[in-house]
Amino acid sequence: MEFDKDEYVKRVESLRPSPPLTHDLELSSTDQARVDNAIASVRAEGFAIIPGFLGEGRLEDVQKGLEPIFEMTTERDADKGGRYSGIQTVHVHNLFAKTDAVDNIATDPVLLHVIEGVLGKQFQLSVGTAMCPDPGCAPQGLHQDDGHYPLPRPRPPFIANTLIALDDFTEANGATRLVPGSHLSTDPVDPEARVVFAEMTAGSLLVFDGALWHAGGGNRTTDQRRRSINLNFNLSWLRQQENQYVGIPRARWLEMPERLQRLLGFQKVNFLYGSVDYTDPLEYFLENP
Ligand SMILES: O=C(O)CCC(=O)C(=O)O
Numbered sequence: 001m002e003f004d005k006d007e008y009v010k011r012v013e014s015l016r017p018s019p020p021l022t023h024d025l026e027l028s029s030t031d032q033a034r035v036d037n038a039i040a041s042v043r044a045e046g047f048a049i050i051p052g053f054l055g056e057g058r059l060e061d062v063q064k065g066l067e068p069i070f071e072m073t074t075e076r077d078a079d080k081g082g083r084y085s086g087i088q089t090v091h092v093h094n095l096f097a098k099t100d101a102v103d104n105i106a107t108d109p110v111l112l113h114v115i116e117g118v119l120g121k122q123f124q125l126s127v128g129t130a131m132c133p134d135p136g137c138a139p140q141g142l143h144q145d146d147g148h149y150p151l152p153r154p155r156p157p158f159i160a161n162t163l164i165a166l167d168d169f170t171e172a173n174g175a176t177r178l179v180p181g182s183h184l185s186t187d188p189v190d191p192e193a194r195v196v197f198a199e200m201t202a203g204s205l206l207v208f209d210g211a212l213w214h215a216g217g218g219n220r221t222t223d224q225r226r227r228s229i230n231l232n233f234n235l236s237w238l239r240q241q242e243n244q245y246v247g248i249p250r251a252r253w254l255e256m257p258e259r260l261q262r263l264l265g266f267q268k269v270n271f272l273y274g275s276v277d278y279t280d281p282l283e284y285f286l287e288n289p
Helices: 005-013 029-045 056-065 109-119 250-255 258-263 281-287
Strands: 047-050 074-077 087-090 123-131 159-165 205-209 228-235
Touching: 029 047, 029 109, 029 205, 047 109, 109 123, 109 159, 109 205, 109 228, 123 159, 123 258, 258 281
Parallel strands: none
Antiparallel strands: 047 205, 074 087, 123 228, 159 205, 159 228
């Protein structure tokens, strides 16, 4: 690449903060009330459920669109190593490289406004996963999703995690177990702590603070899968769980709408972080094949 000094100075002078991901996304008064209630509940209890987040048509479309993805899930015997114990269902990661069925859900206005309310204006998608504890899957152990960032607590929320139910979540088929209020605790939770089950109908959204102690429930049924889309968001100045710049092929990036490209990581934050040569990373990526 040729080096042009004047061009370089022009770029420095044109640096501006990126608009937030919710830019131009208006909410109806009903949706605004749903968002406000969800944010208040995440702050107080650590989690919230928004029933009917996906209407019937969108739910059917995504159930169908994700059929090939859920065929990829498999199981492993966790007693042989790794996390938890018993039979565990292996999730399908790097979701946006494998399908576009979730694109319009990831940038849904209600979802983005809720995440902004929990994390503030600078956030990104850390990892997208299809999760599906199958019949016979053992319960996970209680854990926090933000435990991989080794900083002392208390601290502001680093992660807002979501599960979008594609089947009804019931205690029997493995609804997520949550310890209400545990996101405010600086000590590890008592393994016998009182849990609530995130029972909800298909199409509902569960959102929780990454500091909340929680676990996938065991699936005691013999015939019910518990499918969900897991969209995990973090502060955009932290490292993402999944390296999506490497994991998502260039051709797939190019077909995405800009808001989704930015959500998945092409953002400049805190003045210069994430930029390339004083240039917005998305502009740079598009101009340099
Ligand atoms: O599937 C769930 O309910 C939660 C899964 C989870 O917390 C995890 O896999 O870390």
